[in-house]
Amino acid sequence: MADLRFDGKVAVVTGAGHGLGRSHALLLAERGALVVVNDLGGALDGSGASAGPAAEVAELIVKNGGQAVANADNIATPEGAEAVVRAAIDAFGRIDIVINNAGILRDKSFGKMSVEEFDSVLAVHVRGSFLVSRAAFPYLKEQGYGRIVNTSSPAGLFGNFGQANYSTAKMGLVGLTKTLGIEGARANIKVNAIAPVAWTRMTEALLPAEFESKFTVAAISPLVAFLAHETCPSSGEVFSVGGGRVARVFVAEGPGWRTDDLNLESIRDNWDAIMAEQPYLQPTTLGEQAGASLKAML
Template sequence: MTVRFDGQVAIVTGAGNGLGKSHALALAARGAKVVVNDLGGARDGSGASSAAAQEVVREIEASGGEAIAHGANVARFNEVQDMVQQAMDKWGRVDILINNAGILRDKSFSKMDLSDFQMVMDVHVMGSVNCTKAVWDIMRAQNYGRIVMTTSSSGMYGNFGQTNYGAAKMAVLGFMNTLVLEGAKYDIRINALSPTAGTRMTEDLMPPEVMDMLTPEAVTAGALTLCHKDSPNRFILCAGAGGFASTRLFETAGTFIPAEARTPEAVIENWDKICDQSAQAELASGLGQTEKFLKMAMASTQSA
């Protein structure tokens, strides 16, 4: 099987450098027409310049591909709408969206200004929401769409000094989980990439020899896997330095405690049953948990 994107249009946010640039170049090399989005700010979100995005477009065109640059700030919906409209005016469709744009404002929570928390949430969460909202009806009308969220181990597992970034990166997974349900009948598939790469976001956090292994290109194969026509759905793919893994969210079968015994002490006494992983399962939606607990309660009533 050869993965190709001929005739498809892709939008990649934060594509002027690092992971986004790598994703955009790889998509174009495999036939996609690409909107190279980049505000061109510093990694903390300050400033703006179109130079980086335009350089990526020149690289794509020099290799025989098609691309346009757009400097939309993903945190501003009107700018995102303009970007999507330009793609529609030029190519008439949008098949792929990779929500990659991001910033860092790391500090321990006690030292962090709430403005720094808000800014990171605005770019990562609302940026993903804005871009997805702007293409959603287009993809529904086409009965086709592929969207990639960018999550992080910092969100799924925590990382000191990154309460804002971690919260944002976990939030996009919650966003993904419900979009999957709402997009299913339109063949809109949504997945998440959890990358570990040496980019300007991490350049002063890692020694040079480690950065040399953590190339953006080592991650991009995973991004393209999540947005081609035969992609999975609701999948979290972790990638870095050539390694690939999946993260899944499971829930234990749990146990039922009758009303007359429903105390904190009883919860503690049943802790081993609550944590028993032998019958854990992946739930298809939040309703699955409600159904499970109601079945426990009804079974208890019937056996009484």
């Protein structure tokens, strides 16, 4: 079968100056995409700014025979997000792919976490992904085609000590992914998310040293590229990826237990049935979940 390529497609990759974003941008460009390399160029905690990282990656893409432009706007602001999308339109005349990858860390145990430390992390991960997607959405909808890939995390899906802000943000992106997948369906806009495990400057303090050689950023980008490709069949999904393994992650609901006389004691006495996992229901919309509750009443 023929190689999957992105010739003529324009991709915006946020947080592409380092780590995962850099790897995504390079792979998309290698496969023919025209890339807007966005990176504020700040530290891990979001402080500071520099146009250098984005420019370096864009220059490398051009050196390798591709086409790219650098952008250092702050995607956590409406003006910055719109400027990133405008950079794609101005440079290449269109936008087809949005890879929401930018993020920061401000880890601290919950009791010591400040409001500012909580809000600042959500501002980049969730607000930034929302703002860039919102800026791109009219273009994608008008042309009847688009691909958006959001970056969640196992910390969001399963929790992690000292990351209440980060975990909240990353689970928020799951909700954004599922809703945009529903709303974009009629316009052939497919939206998916990844929950990567990779050794980057953001995770090196969290992961064991032996992860560095096994969980590389290069083992994440092929999934991102596939989700961004026109042949991707899925939307509204979340995928765990790391070390060469890819798996679908889904939200399921157990069979549950119902009574016409729900009270504290009946819940206590039937807790095992409430906690049962099989047979599970895997709703893909709010309506499907509500329908299951209605069915149990009949």
